[in-house]
Amino acid sequence: MRxxxxxxxxxxxxxxxxxxxxxxxxxxxxxxxxxxxxxxLPTEASATTAPxxxxxxxxxxxxxxxxxxxxxxxxxDTLPVQGRAPKTGYARNEFGDNWTDDVDVAGGHNxxxxxxDILGRDLTDPVFKPGTGDCVVLSGTLTDPYTxxxxxxxxxxxxxxxxxxxxxxALSDAWQTGAQQLSPRERANxxxxxxxxxxxxxxxxxxxGASDAASWLPSNKSFRCTYVAKQIAVKAAYRLWVTQxxxxxxxxxLDGCPR
Numbered sequence: 001m002r003x004x005x006x007x008x009x010x011x012x013x014x015x016x017x018x019x020x021x022x023x024x025x026x027x028x029x030x031x032x033x034x035x036x037x038x039x040x041l042p043t044e045a046s047a048t049t050a051p052x053x054x055x056x057x058x059x060x061x062x063x064x065x066x067x068x069x070x071x072x073x074x075x076x077d078t079l080p081v082q083g084r085a086p087k088t089g090y091a092r093n094e095f096g097d098n099w100t101d102d103v104d105v106a107g108g109h110n111x112x113x114x115x116x117d118i119l120g121r122d123l124t125d126p127v128f129k130p131g132t133g134d135c136v137v138l139s140g141t142l143t144d145p146y147t148x149x150x151x152x153x154x155x156x157x158x159x160x161x162x163x164x165x166x167x168x169x170a171l172s173d174a175w176q177t178g179a180q181q182l183s184p185r186e187r188a189n190x191x192x193x194x195x196x197x198x199x200x201x202x203x204x205x206x207x208x209g210a211s212d213a214a215s216w217l218p219s220n221k222s223f224r225c226t227y228v229a230k231q232i233a234v235k236a237a238y239r240l241w242v243t244q245x246x247x248x249x250x251x252x253x254l255d256g257c258p259r
């Protein structure tokens with residue numbers, strides 16, 4: 001798994017949020033999905049135009065905006081803290097069709113479904129099915145970020161589930177922390193946003209379920225800083241809140257991260 005936490009540490013909260021939103025805008029998040037954070041930003045940050053990038057380049061850029069621990073801590077302090085909303089009304093289809101390509105985030109409208117996009121991004125030496133435009137992944141090697149183990153992925157009825165695509169911020173958790181108020185389009189973007197997706201060990205993904213950071217963290221401790229930073233970035237991008245227990249757990253992780 002690539003690591004990209006190379007930003008300078010010690011940034012003030014407003015500057016950290018400005019950097020985050022500028023990066024989010026570049027990877028295709030529409031300006032209305034950042035309404036609660038852009039008020040504190042310079043005009044040029046909110047007016048950034050998304051570049052035209054090839055599919056693979058766009059996905060790599062989306063992965064590269066992971067916040068450093070210091071920046072993540074600063075952005076976390078800008079997120080609202082409140083209790084969970086009821087799960088009433090939650091269903092997977094509230095976030096659009098599974099792995100739809102019809103979204104406005106990086107990788108959308110590229111002729112390839114989101115699951116294959118993420119497999120192609122996260123697997124080492126992926127082999128693609130001929131004639132699919134480097135879309136359908138037949139095999140590859142995953143260094144699982146959640147457990148640290150190596151998994152040989154082989155596409156097939158009885159083998160594909162060994163590698164699953166996890167929503168770093170689980171959709172059920174998102175639903176209970178603000179996503180009910182998002183538009184259907186924004187929810188589909190959230191469910192297919194490469195920043196919120198990782199190819200991971202299937203068993204670890206099933207164990208995590210809909211947990212937040214207060215109730216589940218990867219067994220691979222070296223990945224926890226990146227994992228929590230990703231959750232914070234996604235919650236900031238989609239105007240989601242955190243519970244007090246979730247924030248406390250995130251702070252414990254971030255406070256133990258290398259500076």
